[in-house]
Amino acid sequence: MLRRPIMGGIFGQGEFELATQPTISAGLHAVRFMVIQPRAGRILAISESKTEALAGARRVLRATGVANDEPRWVQPRLWSDAELSVVSEPPPRPVSRRRRDVFVRSGGCCAYCGTPLRIDGAWHVEHQLPRALGGTDEALNLVAACERCNLQKSDRTAIEFMAARAV
Numbered sequence: 001m002l003r004r005p006i007m008g009g010i011f012g013q014g015e016f017e018l019a020t021q022p023t024i025s026a027g028l029h030a031v032r033f034m035v036i037q038p039r040a041g042r043i044l045a046i047s048e049s050k051t052e053a054l055a056g057a058r059r060v061l062r063a064t065g066v067a068n069d070e071p072r073w074v075q076p077r078l079w080s081d082a083e084l085s086v087v088s089e090p091p092p093r094p095v096s097r098r099r100r101d102v103f104v105r106s107g108g109c110c111a112y113c114g115t116p117l118r119i120d121g122a123w124h125v126e127h128q129l130p131r132a133l134g135g136t137d138e139a140l141n142l143v144a145a146c147e148r149c150n151l152q153k154s155d156r157t158a159i160e161f162m163a164a165r166a167v
C-alpha cells in the first residue's frame, strides 16, 4: 500500500508520525500527507493538504478521547522497511452486524478465557446453550469465544464447560 520513499516527522508524544507519500494526481506528480500510528498499524488521516491531514488526525484523536498536543517537528527521515511493514497491514475486513453485536456484548474478549479478540479475527459466535440442546440464536444465548475454547466446549453448556475447566 505504501511505497518508499516516505519521509516522516513526529507528531504528538512520538506515537504518531506525519508522512508524505509521492502520488499521481490528475496526471501530475503530487504528494499526499498521512498521519499514521506505526505501532498500531493505523492511518488516522490522509489528505493532499498537510493542514487538512493534521486537522483530520486531531478530529480522530479527539473523537477517541486521546489527549493530543501540538505537532513537534523533527528532522524528516527515511523509514525503515520494518516500520513500513507494520503500516502496510491489510485494512480490517467488514464484519457483519450480528458478529459486531456479539463482539461488543462480550467486551471484545473470549467469554470463557478472557483472551482479547480482534473484531475481524477468526473467533466464533458461541451458543452458551448449544443448539444440539435446544439453544437458540437469540442475542442472550450468543457470546464471542476464541477458537480454542469453542472447540473444547463442544456440545456442553457454558456452565458445564466452566465447571470442567475449574477442576
Ligand SMILES: [Zn+2]
Residues within 6 Å of the ligand: 110, 111, 112, 113, 114, 115, 145, 146, 147, 148, 149, 150
Ligand atoms: Zn477462549
